[in-house]
Amino acid sequence: MKNKILFATVIVAFLTSGCGGNDVTSKGNIQSDSDFTSTHSDDSVHNCIDAQYIDSGENIYDNGMIYGSDAPKTYLDFETMEKTVLCALPNCNHSTSECIAAKIGRTPIIFNDYIYYFDVKDGVKENSDGREFYIDSQLKRVSLTNSEIEDIVQFTDCEPREYGGCVILDGILYFCGDDMNPTKDEYGGISYANGGGTHFLCSIDLNTGEYVNYGSIYDEDKQYESSAQTSTAHVIGYYNSKIYIQYSFMKEYIDDPNIETREKFTILNFEFDPLTGNLSQSELLSGSFMNGNTYVCSNYPDNSSTVIDGDQKYTINGADAKFVGKYFDKKLFVYDRWYDVTDKSLHLLGEDRKFVTMYENFYIISNQSGTRYEKLTEEELLALK
Numbered sequence: 001m002k003n004k005i006l007f008a009t010v011i012v013a014f015l016t017s018g019c020g021g022n023d024v025t026s027k028g029n030i031q032s033d034s035d036f037t038s039t040h041s042d043d044s045v046h047n048c049i050d051a052q053y054i055d056s057g058e059n060i061y062d063n064g065m066i067y068g069s070d071a072p073k074t075y076l077d078f079e080t081m082e083k084t085v086l087c088a089l090p091n092c093n094h095s096t097s098e099c100i101a102a103k104i105g106r107t108p109i110i111f112n113d114y115i116y117y118f119d120v121k122d123g124v125k126e127n128s129d130g131r132e133f134y135i136d137s138q139l140k141r142v143s144l145t146n147s148e149i150e151d152i153v154q155f156t157d158c159e160p161r162e163y164g165g166c167v168i169l170d171g172i173l174y175f176c177g178d179d180m181n182p183t184k185d186e187y188g189g190i191s192y193a194n195g196g197g198t199h200f201l202c203s204i205d206l207n208t209g210e211y212v213n214y215g216s217i218y219d220e221d222k223q224y225e226s227s228a229q230t231s232t233a234h235v236i237g238y239y240n241s242k243i244y245i246q247y248s249f250m251k252e253y254i255d256d257p258n259i260e261t262r263e264k265f266t267i268l269n270f271e272f273d274p275l276t277g278n279l280s281q282s283e284l285l286s287g288s289f290m291n292g293n294t295y296v297c298s299n300y301p302d303n304s305s306t307v308i309d310g311d312q313k314y315t316i317n318g319a320d321a322k323f324v325g326k327y328f329d330k331k332l333f334v335y336d337r338w339y340d341v342t343d344k345s346l347h348l349l350g351e352d353r354k355f356v357t358m359y360e361n362f363y364i365i366s367n368q369s370g371t372r373y374e375k376l377t378e379e380e381l382l383a384l385k
Contacts, residue, residue: 050169050170051168052111052167053167053235053237053238053290054107054165054166054168055107056162059108059109060357061110063077064076064077064078064079065078065356065357066110067370069106071099071102072085072086072087072099073086073101073102073104074086074101078362078375081374085099085101086101086104086108086115087099087100087101087102087147088100088144088145089147100142103117103149104117104142105117105118106162106163107162107163109166109168110144111168111171111173111206113144114141114142114143115141115142115144116140116141116152117139117140117141117162118137118139118140118160118162119138119140120135120136120137120138120160121135121136122134122136122180124190130188131188133180135156135158135159135179135180136154137154137156137158137159138151138152138153138155139151139153139160139204139211140152152206152209153204153211155202155211155213157177157179158177158178158180158202158213159177159178159194160175160177160202161175161176161177161178161199161233161234162175164176164232164233164234165234165235165236165237166235167235167237167238168206169238169274170274171205172204172205173203173204173205174201174243174272174274175202175204175235176199176200176233176235176245177199177200177201177213178197178198178199178200178232178233179198179199180193181194181198193229195229195231196229196230197228197231198216198219199216199218199231199232199247200213200214200217201213201215201233201245201272202214214272214277214279217245217270218268218270221266224249224250224251224252225253226249226250227249230248230249230250230253230265231248232247232249233246233247233248234246236286236290237287239291239292239293239294240293240295241275242271242272242273242282243271243272244284245271246269246270247267247270248266248268250264250266251266262301267286268281268286269284269285269286284297285298285299288321288322288323288324289321289325289326294308294310294327296308296325296326296327296332297321298320298322298323299315300320303317303319303320304316304317304318304319304320305320305321305325307332307341309327309341316332316339316344317344318346319334319339320334321334322334328355328357328358328363329358330342333354335354336349336350336351336352336354347382347384348384348385349365349384350384350385352367352368353365353366359375361377361378362375362376363376363377363378363381365381
């Protein structure tokens with residue numbers, strides 16, 4: 001019964017959400033060294049914050065969030081701060097592969113009355129011409145009311161980077177896909193990985209199942225040998241009617257943990273206009289946070305960050321937003337601290353705490369590992385040291 005109540009609550013949250021609030025959030029996150037034409041009536045549709053940003057570490061909705069890096073996935077209700085496994089199967093003990101919370105992958109997406117998730121298979125198969133690399137990508141959905149699973153669309157030209165960020169805009173899911181860079185050696189052996197190769201921007205209409213591959217995001221990096229192992233692309237947010245994509249690669253391979261990641265990688269920022277289908281390199285630095293008409297970015301190597309809040313622009317010296325800085329309520333949150341952009345004052349969150357998001361007038365705070373959560377008033381936030 002508790003699971004049924006949770007699922008009903010999630011549905012209500014989506015049916016009552018609209019323009020405004022915290023519908024759009026983002027946390028850019030460059031990979032580590034080892035990983036690493038929709039239709040709209042007019043532009044006013046874009047300016048309405050009718051978009052949702054999701055990635056594996058920021059699966060946040062109006063009234064709660066999905067968290068946990070391993071199965072089963074868990075839902076945290078911001079109103080009650082209660083946690084519930086994201087599964088409504090009767091008598092499920094959440095310890096088998098049949099559990100819905102285990103099936104829905106690293107980044108399940110709640111939209112309307114369903115949880116959407118990617119199911120991907122890849123590998124090397126033998127055919128009459130020898131060995132061949134294959135990709136079988138599917139978007140599926142499970143009903144929030146009866147747990148029935150449906151196949152939405154299948155595609156074989158790329159694997160979705162489903163843990164690397166996506167945007168839902170007007171019912172269309174935008175994400176990056178990788179061709180997995182299959183490489184055949186002199187003996188016919190085939191190796192593949194999600195680093196290097198070609199990276200695409202793709203979309204799926206969640207109402208019709210239509211899949212679109214808009215083509216390669218960037219190809220000029222292929223002139224650098226190290227890019228063949230290090231290039232990646234992922235969606236980092238939605239700002240001012242555009243979807244933003246971070247593309248990164250090494251011109252020369254550097255395997256030194258003492259060197260700042262941003263020194264090793266060339267980082268490019270692309271913007272995609274869903275209205276025109278145009279993809280271009282942005283004049284903005286790659287962002288750490290976007291929220292409709294709000295944009296946050298680090299000015300690295302300068303030790304400062306810029307916050308664009310509507311028609312206001314703030315520069316906070318001494319604050320490096322990196323790829324994690326978030327902005328709410330005139331406050332720039334970075335790791336275990338935050339800065340008041342109006343008076344540039346610095347405040348601490350205390351040991352083993354980080355900011356997650358805002359719910360109504362409350363601040364949702366977690367420990368650094370994202371396993372413990374608390375909800376604070378502004379007075380309680382200011383009292384942290």
